[in-house]
Amino acid sequence: MAVLDHISSQEAMALENKYGAQNYHPLPVVLSRGEGVYVWDVEGKKYYDFLSAYSSLNQGHCHPKIVKALTEQAQRLTLTSRAFYNDMLGKYEKFATEFFGFDKLLPINSGAEAVETALKVCRKWAYEVKGIDLNEAQIVVCKNNFHGRTTTIISFSNDPVARKNFGPYTQGFIKIEYDNLEALEETLETNPNVAGFLVEPIQGEAGVYVPSEGYLAKAKALCEKYNVLFIADEVQTGIARTGRLLASCGNCDCPDKNCSGTPEVKPDILVLGKALSGGVYPVSAVLASNEIMNVIRPGNHGSTFGGNPIAAAVAIAALEVIRDEKLSENAEYLGKLFRAELNTYISKSKLVELVRGKGLLNAIVINDDEDSDTAWNICLRLRDNGLLAKPTHGNIIRFAPPLVMTEEQLLECVSIIIKTLKEFE
Numbered sequence: 395m396a397v398l399d400h401i402s403s404q405e406a407m408a409l410e411n412k413y414g415a416q417n418y419h420p421l422p423v424v425l426s427r428g429e430g431v432y433v434w435d436v437e438g439k440k441y442y443d444f445l446s447a448y449s450s451l452n453q454g455h456c457h458p459k460i461v462k463a464l465t466e467q468a469q470r471l472t473l474t475s476r477a478f479y480n481d482m483l484g485k486y487e488k489f490a491t492e493f494f495g496f497d498k499l500l501p502i503n504s505g506a507e508a509v510e511t512a513l514k515v516c517r518k519w520a521y522e523v524k525g526i527d528l529n530e531a532q533i534v535v536c537k538n539n540f541h542g543r544t545t546t547i548i549s550f551s552n553d554p555v556a557r558k559n560f561g562p563y564t565q566g567f568i569k570i571e572y573d574n575l576e577a578l579e580e581t582l583e584t585n586p587n588v589a590g591f592l593v594e595p596i597q598g599e600a601g602v603y604v605p606s607e608g609y610l611a612k613a614k615a616l617c618e619k620y621n622v623l624f625i626a627d628e629v630q631t632g633i634a635r636t637g638r639l640l641a642s643c644g645n646c647d648c649p650d651k652n653c654s655g656t657p658e659v660k661p662d663i664l665v666l667g668k669a670l671s672g673g674v675y676p677v678s679a680v681l682a683s684n685e686i687m688n689v690i691r692p693g694n695h696g697s698t699f700g701g702n703p704i705a706a707a708v709a710i711a712a713l714e715v716i717r718d719e720k721l722s723e724n725a726e727y728l729g730k731l732f733r734a735e736l737n738t739y740i741s742k743s744k745l746v747e748l749v750r751g752k753g754l755l756n757a758i759v760i761n762d763d764e765d766s767d768t769a770w771n772i773c774l775r776l777r778d779n780g781l782l783a784k785p786t787h788g789n790i791i792r793f794a795p796p797l798v799m800t801e802e803q804l805l806e807c808v809s810i811i812i813k814t815l816k817e818f819e
C-alpha cells in the first residue's frame with residue numbers, strides 16, 4: 395500500500411489495532427488534516443480540536459510560519475548531533491533564554507526527557523553545590539502528579555495503571571499532597587536531604603486542578619528558606635496556555651507584557667515541552683541559572699536529537715507566533731468568557747458540577763463516579779456534534795482548544811458543548 399493511498403476510518407483503526415501496541419485508547423475518529431482550530435477526518439468531516447494534543451498545538455494546527463521554518467530548515471540541515479556545533483542551536487538558546495528570562499537552556503526532545511533532565515540537574519546540584527551526602531538526595535513531588543512515562547517518573551506516580559508491574563522503582567522521592575503548604579513545610583523541615591520540589595503549576599492530567607491563590611509563591615518561599623530548588627513542570631501549562639506565558643511566572647523579565655495576574659514565582663528550574671514547537675516537532679527544554687546549569691559538564695547528559703537544527707528553527711518560530719499573535723492575552727480573554735458561559739449553564743444543570751481552569755486550560759466535572767463512562771460517552775457525542783475532547787477521568791473532561799481561536803469560534807464551541815450536555819441531562 396502506498397503511504398498516501400486513501401483509507402477509510404474503519405480501515406485505519408483496524409490497522410492500528412492489529413499492528414500497533416495497544417498503549418492508548420483513542421476516541422474513534424481518524425484525522426487526516428488540520429488547520430488552525432480545525433481538524434478533518436478521512437471522510438472529510440470537520441471538527442473543532444478541543445484538546446490540542448494535550449496543549450501542544452497552542453499556535454493551532456499547521457501554523458504557516460512554523461511549518462515554513464520546519465520545511466526550510468529540513469532542506470538545509472536536519473541533524474548534526476552535538477558531536478559538532480550547528481548554526482541554529484546557539485541562536486535558539488539565546489532567543490529562548492531571553493524570552494523566558496533564564497541564563498541557560500538544555501535542549502532535549504520529549505516532555506518526559508526534560509523532566510528526567512531536571513531531576514538529574516537537581517540531584518547533581520544537591521551533591522556539588524548544596525553538599526548533601528552522596529546518594530541521599532530526595533526530591534519532593536505531589537500526589538496525582540503527571541510528569542511523563544519513563545521508569546523514574548512512574549516510580550513517583552500514584553496512578554496504578556501507569557505503575558503496576560513496571561518495578562523495581564527508582565528511589566529518592568517523597569510524595570506530599572498537592573496544594574498543601576503545611577505538608578511541604580513539614581517535609582522540608584524534617585528532611586535535610588531534600589534537593590528539589592517538583593510541581594505542576596496546575597495539575598493537568600489529574601483533571602485541571604488549580605491550586606489556591608498564592609500557593610506557588612508560598613511554596614517557592616519555603617524552598618528558598620530550606621535551600622531547595624523549585625522545579626516547575628510547565629510542559630502542559632506553559633507557553634501562553636493559561637493566559638500568560640508561564641502559569642508560574644509573574645516577576646520574571648520575560649517579554650510577556652500580559653503578565654497581569656497575581657505575581658507568582660520564577661522557578662529555579664523550568665521544564666518546557668509540548669507547545670514549545672507548536673505541535674510540529676518534538677522539542678523540549680530545561681532552563682535554569684548559570685549556577686545551577688553549570689553542574690552539567692561534557693558527557694554528563696545528552697541526546698542524539700536534542701538541540702538539532704530543525705528543533706531550534708521550529709521552536710524560535712513557535713515562540714515568535716506566541717508573542718506576535720498575543721496568544722497569552724487571547725487565552726486569558728477567551729478563558730474567562732468560556733467559564734462564564736459554561737457557569738451560566740451549570741447553574742441550572744444536574745449533570746455538570748463545575749468548570750475550573752485558567753486561560754484556555756479548563757475542565758468540567760460531571761456529577762458521576764470517577765470510574766463511570768459518562769465522560770467518555772459525552773466525548774463520543776461531542777465528536778458527532780463536531781468537537782473533539784477527551785476525558786482525563788471517568789467524570790472529568792478537559793477543554794484545551796488552540797489559542798488562535800476567535801471569540802466567534804469559541805461561542806460556537808460553547809453552544810456545541812452545551813447542546814451536547816443537554817442531551818445527557
Ligand SMILES: *Cc1c(COP(=O)(O)O)cnc(C)c1O
Nearest residue numbers: 504505506540541542627629630
Ligand atoms: C505531557 C506532559 C509530560 C510528558 O511529556 P511527553 O512529551 O509526553 O513525554 C510531562 N509533564 C506534563 C505536565 C505533561 O503534561
